[in-house]
Amino acid sequence: MPKSVWMRDPRFDFPVLSVGCLVTAGLSVGLATALLEVSRTTTGPNVGPTAATLNDAVYTLAGAALGLAVGSGVAARFVRRGSRVTAGLIAGFFAYGAVLIPVIVAARPSDENLGDALETALLVGVPLGLVVIIASLAGAMLGTRGATKITRRRRRARSGSTYP
Numbered sequence: 633m634p635k636s637v638w639m640r641d642p643r644f645d646f647p648v649l650s651v652g653c654l655v656t657a658g659l660s661v662g663l664a665t666a667l668l669e670v671s672r673t674t675t676g677p678n679v680g681p682t683a684a685t686l687n688d689a690v691y692t693l694a695g696a697a698l699g700l701a702v703g704s705g706v707a708a709r710f711v712r713r714g715s716r717v718t719a720g721l722i723a724g725f726f727a728y729g730a731v732l733i734p735v736i737v738a739a740r741p742s743d744e745n746l747g748d749a750l751e752t753a754l755l756v757g758v759p760l761g762l763v764v765i766i767a768s769l770a771g772a773m774l775g776t777r778g779a780t781k782i783t784r785r786r787r788r789a790r791s792g793s794t795y796p
Contacts, residue, residue, distance in 0.1 A: 644714040649707065649722060656703025657727035660696045661735060667695030693756065696732060700724050700760055701767035708771030716775050720768025728760055 671691035675684050704727075708720025733753045740749035 644719060645711045648711050649719050652703065652707025652710070652719065652723040653726045656700060656707060656723045657731040658699075659703045660699030660727050660732055663699040663702075664692045664695035664732075667691040667698075693759075696756075697760055697763045700727060700732075701763050703727060704764045705767035705771030705774075708768045709775040711775065716772035717768050720771050721764060724764030724768060725761070728757060728764070732760070733757075 668688055668691055671688045675687055679687070704720040704724030707723035708716045711719040733750075736753040736756065737746065737749045740746075740752075744752075
């Protein structure tokens with residue numbers, strides 16, 4: 633029975649997926665830390681402690697979201713076998729669950745208990761999860777578009793066609 637043109641190989645591209653997980657985790661923590669440092673260096677002396685804390689939180693969340701978006705989108709884009717969207721989702725949610733949640737819990741203030749830190753980490757997961765879903769869909773769309781052009785070129789080269 634011939635394979636359908638639209639059916640992708642159901643097996644995952646584990647080397648690309650594992651690198652995507654590591655890159656996503658590194659980007660999310662790295663960009664969150666970098667934007668936190670930007671927030672701290674750009675906050676003037678005339679800003680109160682509450683405003684400075686909120687500014688730090690927004691910059692940190694934006695950095696984590698940007699890292700998750702770029703990492704899961706790139707993972708979805710470069711996967712060669714299996715579902716691109718699923719690969720992006722796995723990379724993004726792995727980075728969030730295995731790296732960002734422990735970082736949020738470990739970096740909690742001294743007056744916050746463990747339960748409150750876990751609650752905060754899970755609440756932050758809602759917008760970050762949406763970012764991962766959107767970035768995975770975008771990366772899969774870009775990956776499908778690029779794969780289609782390359783596949784057409786290979787088919788034409790094998791058939792001997794000179795049509796561009």
